[in-house]
Amino acid sequence: DAGITQSPRHKVTETGTPVTLRCHQTENHRYMYWYRQDPGHGLRLIHYSYGVKDTDKGEVSDGYSVSRSKTEDFLLTLESATSSQTSVYFCAIGTPLQETQYFGPGTRLLVL
Protein backbone atom coordinates (compact mmCIF):
# COMPACT_ATOMS: atom_id res chain seq x y z
CA ASP A 1 0.00 0.00 0.00
CA ALA A 2 1.11 3.54 -0.79
CA GLY A 3 2.28 5.40 2.30
CA ILE A 4 -0.39 8.04 2.69
CA THR A 5 -1.85 9.20 5.97
CA GLN A 6 -4.44 11.83 6.73
CA SER A 7 -5.07 13.68 9.95
CA PRO A 8 -7.37 14.07 11.65
CA ARG A 9 -9.51 11.13 10.58
CA HIS A 10 -12.65 12.65 12.07
CA LYS A 11 -13.46 16.21 12.99
CA VAL A 12 -16.51 18.10 14.19
CA THR A 13 -16.35 21.87 14.04
CA GLU A 14 -18.62 24.88 14.09
CA THR A 15 -19.58 27.17 11.26
CA GLY A 16 -17.14 30.03 10.83
CA THR A 17 -14.11 28.34 12.35
CA PRO A 18 -10.94 27.61 10.35
CA VAL A 19 -10.04 23.98 9.77
CA THR A 20 -6.82 22.45 8.46
CA LEU A 21 -6.54 18.90 7.19
CA ARG A 22 -3.15 17.30 6.68
CA CYS A 23 -2.01 14.77 4.13
CA HIS A 24 1.36 13.11 4.58
CA GLN A 25 3.13 10.80 2.13
CA THR A 26 6.26 8.70 2.44
CA GLU A 27 6.57 7.96 -1.29
CA ASN A 28 8.33 11.19 -2.33
CA HIS A 29 5.87 11.64 -5.21
CA ARG A 30 5.55 14.97 -6.93
CA TYR A 31 1.79 15.16 -7.42
CA MET A 32 -0.70 15.35 -4.57
CA TYR A 33 -4.45 15.96 -4.66
CA TRP A 34 -7.37 16.82 -2.42
CA TYR A 35 -10.85 15.53 -3.29
CA ARG A 36 -14.17 15.66 -1.52
CA GLN A 37 -16.77 12.91 -1.66
CA ASP A 38 -20.46 13.67 -1.47
CA PRO A 39 -23.49 11.47 -2.19
CA GLY A 40 -24.56 11.69 -5.81
CA HIS A 41 -21.37 13.46 -6.87
CA GLY A 42 -18.66 10.87 -6.57
CA LEU A 43 -15.33 12.51 -5.83
CA ARG A 44 -14.53 16.02 -6.95
CA LEU A 45 -11.12 17.65 -7.11
CA ILE A 46 -10.58 20.62 -4.79
CA HIS A 47 -6.91 21.48 -5.34
CA TYR A 48 -3.79 19.72 -6.43
CA SER A 49 -0.04 20.23 -6.21
CA TYR A 50 2.66 19.43 -8.74
CA GLY A 51 5.60 20.26 -6.49
CA VAL A 52 6.70 22.20 -3.44
CA LYS A 53 4.91 25.56 -3.45
CA ASP A 54 3.25 24.67 -6.79
CA THR A 55 -0.51 24.31 -6.55
CA ASP A 56 -3.55 24.80 -8.73
CA LYS A 57 -7.32 24.83 -8.40
CA GLY A 58 -9.66 21.99 -9.11
CA GLU A 59 -13.36 21.81 -9.85
CA VAL A 60 -14.64 22.87 -6.39
CA SER A 61 -11.95 25.15 -4.95
CA ASP A 62 -14.13 27.98 -3.57
CA GLY A 63 -13.73 28.28 0.19
CA TYR A 64 -10.56 26.19 0.28
CA SER A 65 -6.87 26.95 0.21
CA VAL A 66 -3.85 24.66 0.15
CA SER A 67 -0.17 24.78 0.93
CA ARG A 68 2.79 22.56 0.25
CA SER A 69 6.01 23.59 1.91
CA LYS A 70 7.55 20.10 1.86
CA THR A 71 7.26 17.27 -0.64
CA GLU A 72 5.68 14.98 1.92
CA ASP A 73 2.95 17.28 3.27
CA PHE A 74 -0.08 18.81 1.56
CA LEU A 75 -2.41 20.88 3.73
CA LEU A 76 -6.02 21.75 2.99
CA THR A 77 -7.51 24.72 4.84
CA LEU A 78 -11.12 25.75 5.14
CA GLU A 79 -10.75 29.43 5.95
CA SER A 80 -14.22 29.72 7.50
CA ALA A 81 -16.05 26.41 7.56
CA THR A 82 -19.65 26.23 6.33
CA SER A 83 -22.19 23.44 6.60
CA SER A 84 -21.88 22.83 2.85
CA GLN A 85 -18.30 21.73 3.49
CA THR A 86 -19.47 18.77 5.55
CA SER A 87 -18.00 15.92 3.56
CA VAL A 88 -15.43 13.16 3.40
CA TYR A 89 -12.08 14.46 2.25
CA PHE A 90 -9.57 12.27 0.46
CA CYS A 91 -5.97 12.98 -0.26
CA ALA A 92 -4.25 11.20 -3.13
CA ILE A 93 -0.76 10.91 -4.53
CA GLY A 94 0.06 10.39 -8.17
CA THR A 95 2.65 7.88 -9.30
CA PRO A 96 5.68 9.43 -11.05
CA LEU A 97 4.38 9.05 -14.61
CA GLN A 98 0.79 9.63 -13.55
CA GLU A 99 -0.14 6.03 -14.20
CA THR A 100 -2.58 6.15 -11.33
CA GLN A 101 -3.43 7.74 -8.00
CA TYR A 102 -3.44 6.14 -4.60
CA PHE A 103 -5.74 7.46 -1.94
CA GLY A 104 -5.41 8.09 1.76
CA PRO A 105 -7.94 6.73 4.25
CA GLY A 106 -10.10 9.87 4.23
CA THR A 107 -11.17 12.48 6.79
CA ARG A 108 -14.79 12.82 7.84
CA LEU A 109 -15.60 16.46 8.54
CA LEU A 110 -18.85 17.62 10.09
CA VAL A 111 -19.54 21.35 10.21
CA LEU A 112 -22.36 22.25 12.60
Next chain:
Amino acid sequence: AQKVTQAQTEISVVEKEDVTLDCVYETRDTTYYLFWYKQPPSGELVFLIRRNSFDEQNEISGRYSWNFQKSTSSFNFTITASQVVDSAVYFCALSEGGSSNTGKLIFGQGTTLQVKP
Protein backbone atom coordinates in the same frame (compact mmCIF):
# COMPACT_ATOMS: atom_id res chain seq x y z
CA ALA B 1 -15.47 19.36 -20.92
CA GLN B 2 -14.73 15.97 -19.51
CA LYS B 3 -17.51 13.97 -17.91
CA VAL B 4 -18.08 10.48 -16.58
CA THR B 5 -21.55 8.99 -16.19
CA GLN B 6 -22.44 5.91 -14.20
CA ALA B 7 -26.15 5.62 -14.82
CA GLN B 8 -26.70 2.74 -12.40
CA THR B 9 -26.98 4.19 -8.92
CA GLU B 10 -27.56 0.88 -7.16
CA ILE B 11 -27.46 -2.75 -8.26
CA SER B 12 -28.50 -5.74 -6.20
CA VAL B 13 -27.65 -9.30 -7.20
CA VAL B 14 -27.58 -12.71 -5.60
CA GLU B 15 -24.25 -14.37 -5.02
CA LYS B 16 -22.79 -16.18 -8.05
CA GLU B 17 -24.66 -13.99 -10.52
CA ASP B 18 -22.66 -12.06 -13.09
CA VAL B 19 -23.02 -8.28 -12.96
CA THR B 20 -21.93 -5.47 -15.28
CA LEU B 21 -21.32 -1.91 -14.14
CA ASP B 22 -21.66 0.66 -16.88
CA CYS B 23 -19.43 3.67 -17.43
CA VAL B 24 -19.80 6.23 -20.22
CA TYR B 25 -17.34 9.07 -20.64
CA GLU B 26 -16.98 12.31 -22.59
CA THR B 27 -13.71 13.95 -23.55
CA ARG B 28 -12.21 15.91 -26.43
CA ASP B 29 -8.73 14.58 -25.74
CA THR B 30 -7.29 11.96 -28.04
CA THR B 31 -5.05 10.71 -25.26
CA TYR B 32 -6.74 9.90 -21.98
CA TYR B 33 -6.88 7.30 -19.25
CA LEU B 34 -9.78 5.44 -17.70
CA PHE B 35 -9.87 3.97 -14.23
CA TRP B 36 -11.99 1.89 -11.91
CA TYR B 37 -11.81 2.19 -8.14
CA LYS B 38 -13.58 0.15 -5.47
CA GLN B 39 -14.79 1.60 -2.18
CA PRO B 40 -15.76 -1.15 0.28
CA PRO B 41 -17.91 -0.40 3.35
CA SER B 42 -14.74 0.39 5.31
CA GLY B 43 -14.39 3.53 3.18
CA GLU B 44 -10.97 3.33 1.58
CA LEU B 45 -10.53 3.69 -2.18
CA VAL B 46 -8.87 0.76 -3.89
CA PHE B 47 -7.37 1.08 -7.35
CA LEU B 48 -8.54 -1.68 -9.71
CA ILE B 49 -7.43 -0.84 -13.23
CA ARG B 50 -6.12 1.85 -15.59
CA ARG B 51 -6.46 1.80 -19.38
CA ASN B 52 -5.12 4.27 -21.91
CA SER B 53 -7.09 5.48 -24.90
CA PHE B 54 -4.91 3.64 -27.39
CA ASP B 55 -5.42 0.23 -25.89
CA GLU B 56 -8.88 -1.18 -26.55
CA GLN B 57 -8.04 -4.72 -25.63
CA ASN B 58 -10.34 -6.18 -23.04
CA GLU B 59 -8.69 -7.12 -19.78
CA ILE B 60 -9.42 -9.94 -17.41
CA SER B 61 -8.17 -10.30 -13.86
CA GLY B 62 -9.63 -13.28 -12.09
CA ARG B 63 -13.37 -12.73 -11.80
CA TYR B 64 -13.06 -9.13 -13.00
CA SER B 65 -13.11 -8.07 -16.63
CA TRP B 66 -13.23 -4.74 -18.39
CA ASN B 67 -14.63 -3.88 -21.81
CA PHE B 68 -13.30 -0.65 -23.37
CA GLN B 69 -15.09 0.56 -26.51
CA LYS B 70 -14.06 3.91 -27.96
CA SER B 71 -16.86 3.78 -30.52
CA THR B 72 -19.44 4.06 -27.74
CA SER B 73 -17.20 5.91 -25.22
CA SER B 74 -17.75 3.18 -22.69
CA PHE B 75 -15.58 1.37 -20.20
CA ASN B 76 -17.74 -1.28 -18.56
CA PHE B 77 -16.77 -3.52 -15.68
CA THR B 78 -18.04 -7.08 -15.24
CA ILE B 79 -17.80 -9.23 -12.16
CA THR B 80 -18.30 -12.91 -12.89
CA ALA B 81 -19.76 -15.18 -10.20
CA SER B 82 -20.19 -12.33 -7.76
CA GLN B 83 -19.41 -12.81 -4.07
CA VAL B 84 -20.58 -11.03 -0.94
CA VAL B 85 -17.11 -9.48 -0.61
CA ASP B 86 -17.72 -7.66 -3.91
CA SER B 87 -20.33 -5.48 -2.18
CA ALA B 88 -18.98 -1.95 -2.47
CA VAL B 89 -19.30 1.34 -4.28
CA TYR B 90 -17.49 1.29 -7.61
CA PHE B 91 -16.23 4.43 -9.28
CA CYS B 92 -15.24 4.97 -12.86
CA ALA B 93 -12.85 7.87 -13.53
CA LEU B 94 -11.17 9.68 -16.41
CA SER B 95 -7.98 11.72 -16.66
CA GLU B 96 -6.45 13.70 -19.48
CA GLY B 97 -3.27 12.52 -21.09
CA GLY B 98 -0.55 13.89 -23.30
CA SER B 99 1.93 16.59 -22.38
CA SER B 100 -0.58 18.36 -20.14
CA ASN B 101 -1.15 15.29 -18.02
CA THR B 102 -1.61 16.41 -14.44
CA GLY B 103 -3.30 13.23 -13.35
CA LYS B 104 -6.47 15.03 -12.28
CA LEU B 105 -9.32 12.56 -12.07
CA ILE B 106 -12.92 13.16 -13.11
CA PHE B 107 -15.13 10.66 -11.29
CA GLY B 108 -18.53 9.27 -12.06
CA GLN B 109 -21.20 9.32 -9.39
CA GLY B 110 -20.50 5.75 -8.36
CA THR B 111 -22.53 2.54 -8.47
CA THR B 112 -23.40 0.79 -5.22
CA LEU B 113 -23.28 -2.97 -5.67
CA GLN B 114 -24.96 -5.20 -3.13
CA VAL B 115 -24.33 -8.92 -3.40
CA LYS B 116 -26.74 -10.96 -1.31
CA PRO B 117 -25.88 -14.43 -0.04
